[in-house]
Amino acid sequence: MGPVTFRVARGETVVLLGRSGSGKTTTLRLINALLEPTGGEVRVGGRATTAWDSVRLRRSIGYVIQEVGLFPHFTVRRNVGVVPVLEGWDAGRREGRVAELLDLVGLPPAEYGGRFPHELSGGERQRVGVARALAADPPILLCDEPFGALDPVTRTQLQEEFATLKARLGKTVVFVTHDVREALLLGDRVILLHEGRIKFDGSPEAFRTSDDESVGAFRSML
Numbered sequence: 232m233g234p235v236t237f238r239v240a241r242g243e244t245v246v247l248l249g250r251s252g253s254g255k256t257t258t259l260r261l262i263n264a265l266l267e268p269t270g271g272e273v274r275v276g277g278r279a280t281t282a283w284d285s286v287r288l289r290r291s292i293g294y295v296i297q298e299v300g301l302f303p304h305f306t307v308r309r310n311v312g313v314v315p316v317l318e319g320w321d322a323g324r325r326e327g328r329v330a331e332l333l334d335l336v337g338l339p340p341a342e343y344g345g346r347f348p349h350e351l352s353g354g355e356r357q358r359v360g361v362a363r364a365l366a367a368d369p370p371i372l373l374c375d376e377p378f379g380a381l382d383p384v385t386r387t388q389l390q391e392e393f394a395t396l397k398a399r400l401g402k403t404v405v406f407v408t409h410d411v412r413e414a415l416l417l418g419d420r421v422i423l424l425h426e427g428r429i430k431f432d433g434s435p436e437a438f439r440t441s442d443d444e445s446v447g448a449f450r451s452m453l
């Protein structure tokens with residue numbers, strides 16, 4: 232990665248856009264301290280990630296990873312409740328929260344709660360991943376291509392749901408995608424990464440009019 236500098240305001244949704252290998256996942260991993268910077272500093276809530284207790288840091292950040300990463304031998308309910316269990320919530324509070332989240336992502340708990348990941352479609356698994364990331368109500372959400380590998384219709388539906396959800400929940404979100412439409416739909420701000428460097432950082436409106444060459448290359452896919 233080259234030097235990358237940006238700031239995300241509380242409640243803002245920043246989309247990291249870039250081709251495969253441009254450094255999007257690496258940036259997310261730096262934010263939740265799965266990686267330590269080789270130079271410079273990453274601050275979360277004003278404090279360097281290296282100064283945070285890494286467990287506390289990760290629990291304050293919901294992370295929807297690129298491959299969903301559900302526990303295959305846990306039911307949907309148990310997968311969503313993983314962080315509340317770690318946080319020591321009592322069973323009643325946990326079950327209430329899990330049911331609320333499954334409803335929120337459009338998976339009625341009575342129907343889906345007892346299923347295992349292999350009994351779900353890819354899109355349903357993605358929704359469980361989103362519910363799990365939101366479970367303990369973290370102020371920060373990192374989403375790594377959460378709607379990748381979905382058919383265009385389901386993808387559009389989940390994007391629209393996410394757009395509504397993010398307005399309602401008021402989270403600080405860093406959302407990774409290589410899909411320019413998705414970036415412009417969901418981002419309050421778009422950052423274009425190219426070979427580990429920032430080529431553009433601005434509003435979706437500014438992205439539509441920028442004369443940067445790499446922005447142009449992405450825009451031509453619209």
Ligand SMILES: Nc1ncnc2c1ncn2[C@@H]1O[C@H](COP(=O)(O)OP(=O)(O)OP(=O)(O)O)[C@@H](O)[C@H]1O
Pocket residue numbers: 249250251252253254255256257258297409
């Ligand atoms: N642990 C690692 N050690 C060395 N290089 C790595 C490591 N992880 C990733 N890379 C390299 O860093 C670059 C950026 O990887 P990264 O995973 O951030 O890309 P990405 O933008 O998320 O791509 P994609 O859209 O394919 O997921 C790639 O060239 C990758 O091979």
Ligand SMILES: [Mg+2]
Pocket residue numbers: 255256257297375
């Ligand atoms: Mg990636």
